[in-house]
Amino acid sequence: MNLTICAPCHFGVEGLLADEMRRLDLKNVRAENGRVRFDGDENDLAKASIWLRCAERLLIEVGSFEAPTFDALFEGVKALPLERFLPKNAAFPVRGHCINSKLFSEPDCQSIIRKAAVTRLSEKYHVSWFDETGETIQLRFTILNDTATIYLDTSGDGLHKRGYRPAHVAAPLSETLAAAMVYLSRYRGRDDFCDPFCGSGTLPIEAALIARNRAPGLKRRFAAEQWSCIPEHVWQEARADAPGHEYNGDYRIFGSDLDPAAVKMAKENAALAGVAGDISFELADATAFDRKTERGVLVTNPPYGERIMEKSEAERLYEAFGKAYFASENWKLFLLSSHTEFERTFGKNADKKRKLYNGMIKCDLYMYLGVLPQQGNAL
Ligand SMILES: C[S@@+](CC[C@H](N)C(=O)[O-])C[C@H]1O[C@@H](n2cnc3c(N)ncnc32)[C@H](O)[C@@H]1O
Secondary structure, rough: EEEEEEEEOOOOOOHHHHHHHHHHHEEEEEOOEEEEEEEEEEHHHHHHHHHHHOOOOOOOEEEEEEOOOOHHHHHHHHHOHHOOOOOOOOOEEEEEEOOOOOOOOOHHHHHHHHHHHHHHHHHHOOOOOOOOOOOOOOOOEEEEOOOEEEEOOOOOOOOOOOOOOOOOOOOOOOOOHHHHHHHHHOOOOOEEEEEOOOOOHHHHHHHHHHHHHHOOOOOOOOHHHOOOOEEEEEEEEHHHHHHOOOOOOOOOEEEOOOHHHHHHHHHHHHHOOOOOOOOOEOOHHHHOOOOOOOEEEEEEEEOOOOOOOOOHHHHHHHHHHHHHHHHHHOOOEEEEOOOHHHHHHHOOOEEEEEEEOOOOOEEEEEEEOOOOOOOOOOO
C-alpha cells in the first residue's frame, strides 16, 4: 500500500524528527511547521510507530483539496477513496481543526465530513445503514487556509504515551519533548547523564532508552493494529525486529529530586520502562549539586515559576543552582525554562539557545557547553 504519512510534533522539534525518520530509512522526508511527512507502506508505518521518539502521532493522509465552502468540503471528502481503509462495519468518528479559513465551525465541518464519508461508503458498499460495530478508524481533518486535509489516525493514544509513566509529578515533561532534549544534548550513552530535577524520571528514562537504542513504542499498542487493511504480521515483524537493534552498555545515568514521592515514582517508572538497572535515582537538593565526572551532560527542566512555584521562588532556585553548577566541572548543561529572566538569575548567558514548546508554554533550551569558573555575574 502506498501511503503518505504525517507526523505532527512539538514546534522546534521538526528537524530532529526528520533526522530520526532518515535514520529509519524512511523516504521523501519533508519537515514543515509543526509536522514532518514521509512516504512509505504499511511496514514503514509500523516501524515508524514503534521507533519514532519525537513524533506526537502518525496520520495517514487520505487526501487534500480546496474547501472554501461546505459544498466543496462535502464533494472533496466524497471523492476520497475511503473504502481503501474503511470496511463496511467500521466505526469512523471525526474530529479536527479549522485554522485561518472561511469554514471555521469545527462541529459543522465534522458533521459534513461524516455525511460525505457515509455517502461515499454507501455507494461503494451498496448499503444505506452502517451499524459501525467493527474496528474504529478515527478520521481527523485540518482546514488550513481553506485547504482541507483528511487523515486516518493510526496511533490512538499519542505516541508520547510509551506505557512506562502511569504516575507523574504535577508538571511532567512530555516524553517526546524529553527525547528531543536528550538528542539536542548529543548524549549517546558514553558520557555521564544527570537530571538533578528529575520529577517522575522522564529525562533519565528517555536517555536510557536512547543509549540502549530501545524502541520507545515496544510496550504499547497502536490504533491501526486493529485495522483489517493492515495485516497483523506487519506489526509482529516490526516488533520482533526491534530488540536486535539494542545495545548493552554500562551506562552512568543519574536522576535526583528534592521530593521523595517523585524519586519513588521515577524508580517505578524506570522499572516499567525496563531500564531500572541503567539509572540511579536519589533524593538530593539540586542547589547542592557537586557530582564529579570526567565528562557529562546535565539535561533538566527545573520548576518554571508558572505552574509549580512562584516566579521569585524559581529565581532564587535558579541562582542557587547556578552557583552549584558553575562550581562543578566537566558538565555541559541543557536546561529548559519558560522563565524570561532565567539567564540573569542563573548568573551567565547561555552559549546557545533553542526555542521549544512544552505543550502551549513557550520555552528556551539554555545550553551551556563549556564550564568556566564563575567570574561574578557575566551579564
Ligand atoms: C518541572 S518538574 C520536573 C519534571 C520532570 N522532568 C518530569 O518529567 O517529571 C521540577 C521538579 O523539580 C523538583 N525540585 C524543585 N526544587 C528542587 C531542588 N532544590 N532540588 C531538586 N529538585 C527540586 C520538583 O520536586 C519537581 O519534581
